[in-house]
Amino acid sequence: MCYHNSITIDYKEGSFFMIIKNRNQFYPYLFILPAFVIFTVFFVYPCASSFYLSFTDWDGVAQVKNFIGFRNFISAFTNKDIFSVFPNTFYYAILNTLLINFFSFFLALALNRSSALTNILRVVYYVPIILSGIVVGFVFQQIFAPVFKVETMQMGALNGLLHLLGLDSLMHNWLGEKATAMNCVLLVSLWQYLGFHALIYFANMQSIPKDLYEAADIDGVKTFQKLRYITWPMLAPALTINLTLLTIGSLKVFDLMYSLTKGGPGGTTKVIGLAIYEQAFYLRKVGYGSALSVILAVIVFIITILLNIYLRKREVDS
Amino acid sequence: MKKMLAMTVVLAVCFSILAGCGKVENKGNETTVKSNDQTESQKVETTAVKQEPLTIKLLHFWPGNGKDAVEKTIVADFMKKYDYITVEIENPSVASYYEVLTTKLNTGDMPDVFSGHPGGTMFTYYDGGVTMDLSDRSWVNDLTDGAKRDVTYGGKIQMLPVNSPTMAMAYNKKMFSDLGVKVPDSYAEFIDICDKAKAKGILPMAMGGDGWLYALSIMSVPYIYAKDIDFDQKVNEGKAVFNNDDWKKIFTRVLVEWQQKGYIPKDHLKMDRTTTMLNEFVSGKAAMFFMGAWDVAGIRAAADKDFQLGLFPFPSDNAGGSCVLAATGEGLAAYAKTEQKDAALKFIDYFATKEVDKLFCEAVGSMSVIKGVVANIDPAFNDLIPYIEKNPTHGFINSGWPAEVNAMMGEEIEKVIIGDKTVDQILQTMQDKWREIIDSKKK
Numbered sequence: 196m197c198y199h200n201s202i203t204i205d206y207k208e209g210s211f212f213m214i215i216k217n218r219n220q221f222y223p224y225l226f227i228l229p230a231f232v233i234f235t236v237f238f239v240y241p242c243a244s245s246f247y248l249s250f251t252d253w254d255g256v257a258q259v260k261n262f263i264g265f266r267n268f269i270s271a272f273t274n275k276d277i278f279s280v281f282p283n284t285f286y287y288a289i290l291n292t293l294l295i296n297f298f299s300f301f302l303a304l305a306l307n308r309s310s311a312l313t314n315i316l317r318v319v320y321y322v323p324i325i326l327s328g329i330v331v332g333f334v335f336q337q338i339f340a341p342v343f344k345v346e347t348m349q350m351g352a353l354n355g356l357l358h359l360l361g362l363d364s365l366m367h368n369w370l371g372e373k374a375t376a377m378n379c380v381l382l383v384s385l386w387q388y389l390g391f392h393a394l395i396y397f398a399n400m401q402s403i404p405k406d407l408y409e410a411a412d413i414d415g416v417k418t419f420q421k422l423r424y425i426t427w428p429m430l431a432p433a434l435t436i437n438l439t440l441l442t443i444g445s446l447k448v449f450d451l452m453y454s455l456t457k458g459g460p461g462g463t464t465k466v467i468g469l470a471i472y473e474q475a476f477y478l479r480k481v482g483y484g485s486a487l488s489v490i491l492a493v494i495v496f497i498i499t500i501l502l503n504i505y506l507r508k509r510e511v512d513s
Numbered sequence: 514m515k516k517m518l519a520m521t522v523v524l525a526v527c528f529s530i531l532a533g534c535g536k537v538e539n540k541g542n543e544t545t546v547k548s549n550d551q552t553e554s555q556k557v558e559t560t561a562v563k564q565e566p567l568t569i570k571l572l573h574f575w576p577g578n579g580k581d582a583v584e585k586t587i588v589a590d591f592m593k594k595y596d597y598i599t600v601e602i603e604n605p606s607v608a609s610y611y612e613v614l615t616t617k618l619n620t621g622d623m624p625d626v627f628s629g630h631p632g633g634t635m636f637t638y639y640d641g642g643v644t645m646d647l648s649d650r651s652w653v654n655d656l657t658d659g660a661k662r663d664v665t666y667g668g669k670i671q672m673l674p675v676n677s678p679t680m681a682m683a684y685n686k687k688m689f690s691d692l693g694v695k696v697p698d699s700y701a702e703f704i705d706i707c708d709k710a711k712a713k714g715i716l717p718m719a720m721g722g723d724g725w726l727y728a729l730s731i732m733s734v735p736y737i738y739a740k741d742i743d744f745d746q747k748v749n750e751g752k753a754v755f756n757n758d759d760w761k762k763i764f765t766r767v768l769v770e771w772q773q774k775g776y777i778p779k780d781h782l783k784m785d786r787t788t789t790m791l792n793e794f795v796s797g798k799a800a801m802f803f804m805g806a807w808d809v810a811g812i813r814a815a816a817d818k819d820f821q822l823g824l825f826p827f828p829s830d831n832a833g834g835s836c837v838l839a840a841t842g843e844g845l846a847a848y849a850k851t852e853q854k855d856a857a858l859k860f861i862d863y864f865a866t867k868e869v870d871k872l873f874c875e876a877v878g879s880m881s882v883i884k885g886v887v888a889n890i891d892p893a894f895n896d897l898i899p900y901i902e903k904n905p906t907h908g909f910i911n912s913g914w915p916a917e918v919n920a921m922m923g924e925e926i927e928k929v930i931i932g933d934k935t936v937d938q939i940l941q942t943m944q945d946k947w948r949e950i951i952d953s954k955k956k
Binding site: 254255256257258276340341342343349368370371372373458459460461462463465473476477478479 | 921
């Protein structure tokens with residue numbers, strides 16, 4: 196009551212202070228305030244700060260941040276070492292997005308049945324997503340470890356399994372060979388994120404009207420045709436979400452690469468996220484690392500916008 | 514009433530979020546204002562006369578025995594001696610240490626005294642004016658010449674060097690005896706040992722993970738730095754090149770020849786050095802193991818009591834040229850803008866006393882860099898003393914390299930191992946990078 200009475204100044208119609216005069220209109224703003232503060236402090240401020248630092252030569256330690264214009268950006272586009280990480284980044288992003296989408300769609304189909312087992316499996320497939328990328332990387336490092344001594348079984352779990360199956364010719368230094376390292380990371384990513392993206396498809400499947408399938412059954416439509424002409428088109432919103440999330444996440448990937456390969460062997464799994472970390476934290480070129488982050492953000496933004504324009508159009512067509 | 518309660522909760526959440534930020538910021542401002550308002554001499558005088566209780570913060574990265582020695586003995590005794598000084602300790606892991614240090618610097622929470630690795634890692638902090646000039650401290654004259662050189666930057670002593678770990682080749686004395694070989698005095702003798710071990714089904718060298726860095730480091734002393742202690746400086750000045758025949762020789766031996774001849778394990782990059790390889794060595798399945806002083810405790814813990822550990826420095830091509838890698842491993846620095854300059858310096862001076870340094874070196878198993886201090890460490894290190902007395906020593910391979918060259922080495926090495934590049938090509942790449950950095954600094 197006191198608070199209400201304290202606002203006595205006659206402000207112009209429609210001004211912020213007029214709005215807060217009315218308690219009912221004031222409360223919604225108050226309730227979004229914590230989220231707004233968190234978003235500003237932990238997202239807006241770091242982003243703005245990173246953008247500002249990208250125009251400086253700051254090393255993370257010096258008290259003075261010298262403004263150097265676009266020099267960091269010019270350096271990024273003319274540095275062949277940095278430029279060489281983009282093919283790796285796009286290779287990973289494209290394959291990761293396609294593979295996870297493909298398998299998660301079929302996993303969602305398999306889970307879209309009501310039985311006690313599927314209820315348990317839905318939880319089991321979701322569990323990997325709650326694990327930290329660093330922990331997952333550590334575990335899979337042991338699994339992919341190379342062969343040291345066959346006779347004493349001193350080798351990683353995967354090679355050990357192949358040996359027990361008599362498939363010694365397939366044993367590899369999985370994370371230490373350029374032909375297999377990136378594909379191993381893709382496999383781990385598939386294992387970790389499959390359940391999460393399947394859940395998005397699954398949620399969308401639950402919302403497809405049952406009468407569509409009943410009508411199809413009456414018309415004698417076969418299972419594959421129902422999948423092709425009912426399920427798949429109706430999953431357009433889930434596809435949009437999954438493709439968008441996976442594209443963004445894959446282009447920004449850091450934790451799995453860092454914990455599994457650290458960009459090796461010989462830079463064959465080095466992606467832009469690792470290059471940014473190396474420049475900003477290891478080499479202490481915070482300004483330069485920030486410029487790379489801004490470039491990555493712009494790339495992700497453009498790709499996401501284009502992807503969404505296409506997918507939204509597809510949703511409408513569906 | 515309910516609405517009031519809800520509003521109060523919301524506001525409380527907002528303020529609690531902002532509270533942390535405000536605290537750090539205020540602290541930062543306070544530091545700046547005070548250090549400007551009060552001259553250093555005034556502060557020292559005030560402390561000496563009044564001896565009001567005060568607190569200094571110590572940030573260090575030592576784990577295990579080093580942590581115990583610093584925290585339970587050195588700091589505890591220091592606080593007894595100076596009963597008005599309280600030392601608050603923070604001990605992040607060495608892996609994240611510099612991120613923590615940089616974060617503290619940028620949030621106004623800088624410790625008054627902090628540990629660091631003299632060499633390239635600290636150059637940014639020296640350049641940024643973070644470390645206090647310690648040139649006038651009395652202990653400077655007690656430092657060995659090498660240690661003094663390692664902590665001097667811009668003509669100033671930037672840190673107190675506290676120990677001198679070594680890297681060497683560990684060997685199984687009994688196995689050498691059984692093979693009928695002795696400690697090698699030349700590279701030809703070293704290869705002879707490898708061949709004899711291999712012929713008996715013994716792995717000559719247990720090398721894994723970053724063991725290649727240990728090998729290159731140990732070999733760089735007799736092949737590069739014993740010939741020219743100022744080699745890095747000469748590359749900086751354009752008077753020497755990195756891609757010379759000597760570097761090519763040691764890189765080729767470690768990355769190509771040893772692998773081809775089966776002296777080191779296949780796929781060694783993905784073998785864990787301190788578990789898989791160390792166990793091979795102590796269990797008598799490998800003859801030699803590239804190690805640092807910090808590995809000795811692990812070797813002793815994993816080996817049987819009757820395991821006979823020996824150490825030798827890497828031999829040169831010619832007999833009698835074995836040189837020891839003895840680096841200035843770690844040091845203590847004082848924050849240049851500390852409000853507690855007197856107490857911070859007192860702590861560093863206390864750490865520099867011969868008794869304290871000896872105690873610390875014995876805890877971490879390192880030699881001392883203070884003249885006249887002989888630490889009683891693992892007897893295996895005695896094997897190295899004759900070489901240290903006879904031939905020059907040098908620190909880690911990359912202590913004087915630009916950070917960018919250091920950072921790219923691992924990736925370039927892997928390129929040789931997976932067959933993407935030759936040794937010549939990676940040395941040329943590293944030389945080009947070094948030149949590029951020097952040229953950019955001139956601009």
